[in-house]
Amino acid sequence: MTATSSTLDGRWRAGLTGLLAAAAGIAVAELLASFGDPGSGPAVAVGGVLVDAAPTPVKEFAVRTFGTADKPVLLSGVAVGIAAVAVVVGLLAARRRWFGLAGAALFAVAGAAAAVSRPSAGLLAALPSLAGGVATALALSALNRRRASGTDPATAHPATAHPANAQTANAQTANAQTANAQTANAQSVSAQSTNAQSVSAQSTNAQTASAETPNAQSTNAQTPNAQSANAHPVSERPASESSASRQLGNAQPASDEPTSRGFRGRFAPAPGRGLRAPGTPDVARFDRRAFLQAAAAVSAVTVAAGAGAVVTRRVRGGAASRDRQAVRLPTPAEPAPPLPAGQDPAFVTANRDFYRVDTALTVPRVDLESWRLRVHGRVEHPLTFTFAELLQRPLIERHITLNCVSNEVGGPYIGTAKWLGVPLAPLLREAGIDPGADQVVARSVDGMSIGTPVRTVLDTADVMLCVGMNGEPLPLEHGFPVRMLTPGLYGYAGACKWLTELELTTFGAFDAYWVSRGWAARGPVKTASRIDRPSSFGHVRPGAVPVAGVAWAQGRGIDKVEVQIDDEPWRPADLLPVPSTDTWVQWRLTWTATPGPHTLRVRATDRTGAVQPEQRATPFPDGATGWHTVTVTVDD
Known part of the structure; x- marks a missing residue:
């Protein structure tokens, strides 16, 4: 093995050391987080900070590009970033141990700071990351004990090409610790070392060295600046050399500083160093067995902690699922x-x-x-409700369409469900609203805040605190146990999930999460429409082709939908009946298709007479606009 290949192998091992240590730290941290708030784990906490800090264009790109897979993509990116940093830390730790400790400390501090920065977090949220940092440091320490004393035979260079000098170097390496040996002992060794003399006879230079220095040991004794204080003995030593080693085994390294057993000084080499020629690399021998044992132990800890985290989360998630399945929704006072x-x-x-x-x-x-809903702020009578107490109130059931402000023209982030919930307006009136309050701030258990105009809540009869969706308790992903729903507003302005708090305040006093990031304070849904069939870039046969889609303008309702084929006049579509103005409208028409490529576009008019604008606008800051357009090929 050449020195270059050995160096490359060493770098790979150092990088792997960093990865294994970081994996152990993450696993330990996630295990601790699984017993409390899963969001306090370092990967999720750092990911949350990135979500909060990301500029709006980046967020829009992520939603547009990755859709509902944006969260796994983000967490994967965080994992890749941690891995890259871990490799760098591993490389640095191979040179200086304190670099590894500094990297582990950085890991702990960054994760802890990210965890405690979350709105709903306390100081205890820092514990998983701190424990993970300690685990990382311990793993680095264990893995970096792979260096054994001595010089790696694969990469070390001989002191010289001459055999006599090579023999001298070997003899020095064999007993480098006998720097202060007595002359009489050295002579005795010389008498016994016939093999060394025969080797010396091969060179005049070597003979001179042998005459002046009966044994390599005396040379080392006369030269305080010995190169190898703790080198391991080489193989195939003659019996006389072994005898010399025993006789001189108690000698101490040369030194300029007396001690009780010899001299120890600044010229003594560092442990683990051997003789080497000037300009040759000093490469510590790699103990493969020790490294593999340490790597196996660290990997076992990682797997055990990771498996424990997964099991704990599943158990706790199963408990939440069982709570949900145990809920028996009351019959609504006002069915849909x-x-x-x-x-x-x-x-x-x-x-x-x-x-x-x-x-x-x-x-x-x-x-x-333990869940509670608090109603507080600028109210006369703060209120607190348990889930059971909410279910005892009169419930209403409504079909309502909900859409996200991030939805592009023709996008998928819209849906209609049959919602069951507690009307919000009567509940707020019971609390006694301060006349100066103009905003209801809804907060979730994870700290998300959403602001809704008080006037919208009071004037819209179907604003509700939802407990059911399509005939069953809210799914965990959609806000169990309670979410807020405001017909006519985008989700960011009136549909807080995992609700735990309602605060009456003013728009001047508080900016909700999305408003503080530049989105409009009030988010009324814009009139829009979409073509669902045929799909864009699809192929159809000539003749009668059904064209269909949906249109929406919650709170106002849809008056008409029109479709244009190429540059032909707009054609009115048939509208299917709807239960209320708070849902989308399904529309359809039949098109007699002719061979070739065609462009279809759609526009809607709401019941106020407002026509969906043609000009395209991005979702930021208050919703996208434009006519949805698809291109279709009619095969001959």
């Missing part, structure tokens, strides 16, 4: 009216297909027994 005849089955979006857009990297698991 039946859907009009002729509705397409896709009018109601199944729970499993309902879009999810939020900042929660892990779904909160809420304990029903």
